Amino acid sequence: MMMTYDLKRIKHEMESNMFNFLDNISFNTLLIFSIVMLLLPFRPMPHVVEKLIMLKNGELREAIDIF
Numbered sequence: 001m002m003m004t005y006d007l008k009r010i011k012h013e014m015e016s017n018m019f020n021f022l023d024n025i026s027f028n029t030l031l032i033f034s035i036v037m038l039l040l041p042f043r044p045m046p047h048v049v050e051k052l053i054m055l056k057n058g059e060l061r062e063a064i065d066i067f
Contacts (some may be wrong), residue, residue, distance in 0.1 A: 009054050039046040 003019065038048055051060070051066065054065070060066055
């Protein structure tokens with residue numbers, strides 16, 4: 001019984017420690033990172049821009065085409 005409690009406690013501590021670094025990242029940094037990831041690859045054309053153009057032209061016919 002003691003072994004189970006210790007494993008649960010250790011697991012909880014490890015999980016909380018793994019995500020503590022997220023609390024130290026500012027919102028502006030996360031926002032900039034998200035925008036950069038949205039616009040990758042920069043060349044020849046960002047993926048999201050390409051998909052928006054395809055959507056405008058009616059080239060996206062199936063659900064898998066959207067991704």
